Amino acid sequence: MDRFALGIGWRLTAILLLMGSGVAVYYWLGSGAVLVPIGVVLIGLVVNLYQYVTGINRKLIRFLESVQYADFAVSFRTDNQLGPTFQALNRQFNAVLDAFRQARADKETSLHYVNTIVQHVSVGLLTFDAGGQVELINQTALRLLGIYRLRTLAELDATHPDLTALFWSVTGASGPVVYRMTTDDELSIRGTAVQLRGRRVTIVSIQNIRSELQQRELDAWQNLTKVLRHEIMNSITPIVSLVGTMRDIVDTDLAPTPRAVQSNRIGWSASPSRLLICAMP
Structure with missing residues (x-):
């Protein structure tokens, strides 16, 4: 017991x-x-x-x-x-x-792993709840927005007055929305809303499309340069070939014969008196 x-x-x-x-x-x-x-x-x-x-x-x-x-x-x-x-x-x-x-x-550990990935992606990520409280934001988003921290969406009114309303309405858009910054950068903004334990959380992705457009334009110019160089080389190659052929013809057909060279030498070796007679009218 x-x-x-x-x-x-x-x-x-x-x-x-x-x-x-x-x-x-x-x-x-x-x-x-x-x-x-x-x-x-x-x-x-x-x-x-x-x-x-x-x-x-x-x-x-x-x-x-x-x-x-x-x-x-x-x-x-x-x-x-x-x-x-x-x-x-x-x-x-x-x-x-x-x-x-x-x-x-x-x-x-999983949250730390996911947060590390979010902080290292090249696309800006931002999440906020129904009250406008920012729950997550990575360094890329802060850099694109030109700020060093963001706790609520209301803090954006001082630097980007129209961006707060855009964040609230981007979930209803059928595609990405373009926002032009004061620095002439263009941001492509996408958004989606999810339900987490009965809470509505909005996830927003931010991407600078100006740099991508410039990179694509540079790539297009490089591709065009490659095509033009190829076409020019294709046009110059026959010309170079013809010039080489004409040089061979000139060197072969128009070169003086050995007999003509010998006659010239004999004519120049004649007496001066004869040369003088030939020179008189």
């Missing part, structure tokens, strides 16, 4: 003995004055028995409160000496709390 059953047993025995003693004293003495101290002790034992028996209920209440308020630092082991049933119950309570503790740790 465990100690819990022994505790109940001796308390019940003491109560019965006190009740029997009170009846016997009253029967033999016929005076109720002696029953007063016996009654006080009897009431004390009854209260102690009630608290002893309902201790398991208080433990259940404490366990449920720890789960409700996510207080997983508590531990149940103070009444292990009451018997193996209490030890098994405490082990189960502690195992459940350890499982909740591990689940919360996994959830925090």
